[in-house]
Each structure stands twice: as C-alpha cells, then as structure tokens.
Amino acid sequence: MTRTNYNDLLAFLAVARERNFTRAAAQLGVSQSALSHTLRALEARLGLRLLTRTTRSVMPTEAGERLFRQLSPNYADIDASIAALGDLRDRAAGTVRITANEHSASTILWPALRTLLPRYPDIHVEVVTDSALTDIVAERFDAGIRLGEQVAKGMIAVPIGPPMRMAVVGAPSYLGERPAVRTPRDLTSHDCINLRFLTLGNLYAWEFERDGHALNVRVEGRLTFNNPRQVREAALDGFGLACLPEDVVRADIKARRLRCLLSDWCPPFPGYHLYYPSRRQHPRAFALLVEALRRR
Template sequence: MRRGTLDDLAAFAAVARHRSFTRAAAEMGLSPSALSHMMRALEARHGVRLLARTTRSVALTPAGERLLRSVGPALEDVARGLDALAEWRGAPSGRLRLTTFAYAARAILEPRLPNFLIDHPAVSVEVIVDDPLTDIVAAGFDAGIRFGETVERDMVAVRVGPDLRTVVVATPDYFARHPRPESPADLEAHRCVNYRLVGGGGLLPWEFARDGREIRVRAAGQLVVNDGRLAAAAIRAGAGIGYMLEDEAADDLAAGRLVQALDAWCPSFPGCHLYYPDRQVTPALRSLIDALRWREAPSPPCP
C-alpha cells in the first residue's frame, strides 16, 4: 500500500460522512484547502472521480459510494483497534458514535452526557438523533439507545432508564366538549393528535393492553406531526386528545392542566436501553455505559 493511503482514505470517509470539506477538515485537524488537495490527489492517483462538488455541497459519485462501502467498515475496525490501546495507557480515550432518538436524547443524554465528557476529556462523542432504527454495525456506530422492546436480540443491552408508560391525555376543556373515551375503540370519535414516524412514514400506532388483550389503534385526527414538542403543545392547548409518555405529561397532570383517560389500558413497557454488538468493548464505551447505566433509587428505610 502506498505511504499515506490510509490517511487519504480516512480523510475521504470523513468528507463522505459530513458531506462538507469544512466540517471534515475540522475533524481531521486540516485546512479545507489541504483536505481538498488530498481528495483531488486521491482521485488522480486512481483515475476515477469520487466526489461531486458544488458551491454548496459535496456528494459521493457512484464510484465514491462503492469505495466507502468497501473501506468504511475496515476504517472503523482500525479506529476501534487504536481506541482499544487506551487500556495500556490507563485512561479511556478515542471517539464514540451513538445513535438515538429525541426522547432518549432529552431524558438520558442531556442530564448525564455533559458530566461524562468533563470526567473523560480524552473521549469525544458524536450523537446522531434520528427516529428510525439503525443497523449500528453497518452504519459504523459504537452503540445505540432505544426502547428495550425494539433492541435486536443479538445485541448486548444495558438498561439506562426506568420502565415507561404511554398515557392518553387531553385538557379539561377538551373533555368538556368531547366525552372521555372508555375504551380504545371510542378514540374513533375524537380529534387525535397523531405522530408520523420519520423513517417509515407511517403513523405511530396507539398501543393498549388489558387482561392479556392487546390493541393497536390508528385513529383519525385533525393534526399529524413528526415533532413530539409540537404534538405536546397542541394537546396542551386543547386542540385534541394525545398519546404521550407519562413522564413528559406528569407536571401537567399533577397541575390539572391535562386529564388522563384509558388508564387501565396503558401498561408499562421496558424503558431506554443502550445496546452494542457482542464483541470487545473499548474502555471509552465501557466508561460511557457505566455513566449512563440506570440505578434504581434505594428504598426508604422502614419506620
């Protein structure tokens, strides 16, 4: 292999990942012009165009996409191998890439990740927040955070949050205008605020269970969104009846701003889990797992 080829390929992968010479150059510790020169030299050396450049963006050509599929996993393995050397230095270091979704980013990472970064200055973390489930091995992630029931069985899963429950809520004013539903079937007569899944494009089903019977409802409504905060704002304003995580509605329920319905139909389910492939864990990932791991609060002493 030609001297410097590994550096060129790592730089190419960074440009492909960021779709930007400026951001990739910052990651590599280079100037954008130096990085652009490296990419042109790589293309000239192999006689094929890898990147399609415009004044505003960078995209992969078909040849570039094929090269990335070939070398991307190998580059990730090299990075993990170098990160694993931290065991011999006595302190976690290296780069971690995580995939998660909006709720887990707010509930799990916002309160805990900053302290982890302060305590581990040699570890850098990239977090991609996206709703669709991701093949973390194929996409080059070290770990993901999702609800426990969605984690693939061939992954190692570590609980990082408590069990959760989804509840049906609306304002008192809304229920003054519309009869409170007594069963999931009654939702067909209501203005349901629906959430559209970003990846698959379908509506999030409202899931219920009681006495061993499970029901999935896709009720019609006046509003469909793909942003949880906007959905919650519409529910709190009385525009419809909504399907929310109980902990996100707790303050409004306690203050009487929202009222719950179908309580007996809303069981708990496994909360957030961090998951990763069953293979050698780097010291950096092991430290992050320990920082995020869910620890039950101790029970109060008996009187």
C-alpha cells in the same frame, strides 16, 4: 508467486538480527528445527538464498541484507502503531457516536453525560437524535438507544432506564363538551394527534392492554408530527388527544394543563436499552459510558 506469510518474514527478521538460530528461536518461542524449516521454505518461495549458514554463524546474503533493511523499519512502525492503539484502549479518550431518539437523549443519555464528561476531558461524544430505527453498523455508530422491543435481534442490549408507561391526554379546552373516553374504542370519535415513524413511514398505532387483553387503535385527526415534543404542544393548545410517554406530560397533568385518560389501559413496559453489535473489546471511553448509563 504465492503470497508470503508475514510470520515467515518475522522469523527471517529475528534470525538476521540475532545472527543466531538458537537465540532467534528462543525469542520467537519455536524450536530451532522448526525455525530452520520456515527459513528454507521462505527461500524456496522467493527463489533466493537469504542466509549463509556455517557451523558457527548465520549471515545474511546480499539479498538477505537488502530484505532486512527494507522490512525492519516497516515492522517497527507496525509494532509502534499497535502499541499506540493499546494506549487508546486503556486511556479514557476518543470519540463515541450514539444514535438516540429525542426523548431518551434528554431523559437518559444527557443526565449520564453531564456527570461523566467533566471527569474525563479526553472523551468526546457525538449524539445524533433520530426517531428512525437506525442501522448502527451501516451508519458507523458505536451504539444506539431505543426501547427494548425495538432492538434488532443479534444486538447486545443493556437496560439503562426504568419501565415506562404511555398516557393518553387532552387539554380541558379540548375535552369540554366532547364525548367521554371510557375505552380505547371511544377514541374513534375524537380528534387525535398522530405520530409518524420515520423508519417505516407508518403512523403510530396507540397500544393498550388490560387484564391480558391487548388492543391497538389506529386513530385519526387533523395533525400529524414526527416528533413527540410537537405532539405535546398541540395537545396543550387544545387541538386533540395525544398518546405520549407519561414522564413527558407528568408535570402538565399535575398542573391540570392536561387530563389523563384510559390510565387503566396503559400498563408499564420495558424502557430504554443501550444496544451495540458484539461483545468484542471496546475502548475504555465506550466502556465508561456504558457503565455510566447502566448506573442510571
């Protein structure tokens, strides 16, 4: 048997409940003739008469009464479930899952959450820190935070952070008697601390630009980490040069624990973006988090 259209069943329920085609048609917003045609087509597909029609009334047959008793509570449950979902949409409640790298989680995401969460006690947030370029759809995240240049095509991207700069730094104890670093090519004669991206397994190529001329340098050294925090610690301990976001080492530079090199080769670039798959209707909890991050 051909699968029955749920709209046809809704039409049957309205007629069986109202016992009147005129009132049922008005309730459904269709003409009486269209409603009558729908019911006759449903009866033909089922091979059963569901309604007994007279000039004055409409009454369910035995089969119709049985179908009405079975369908009516189920459709009521469906309506209640949909209404409950609407309540979640309008109420600032629920769980939002976000993937972010450690730097953006601490400098962008947490300051926004610290302000937002006390105002909305029913919002729950799960943050997974990861340097990999996570597939947020496959991993069932609501959104991700990455640099603008790393956001996959087709995603909605919302800027949530200021422009950033990288800084090449080294501890005075390391620089000592070593050769001066005047251009990025001079890095090849230095011990540099590498950062490995988990997504592709590649080492980060240090990126430079000056006067419109871009240059990527593959550095070498004895240490490789997959976490910028550990790269910074190794640089502070004098194990080599590091290339890190400027705000990560700004206090160290100011306190002269680290010296900044090649600053004229490190221009600003677009900062962090919140990204998610589409512009579909989102729960209010998610919308509030997006707005909190946008304000920052």
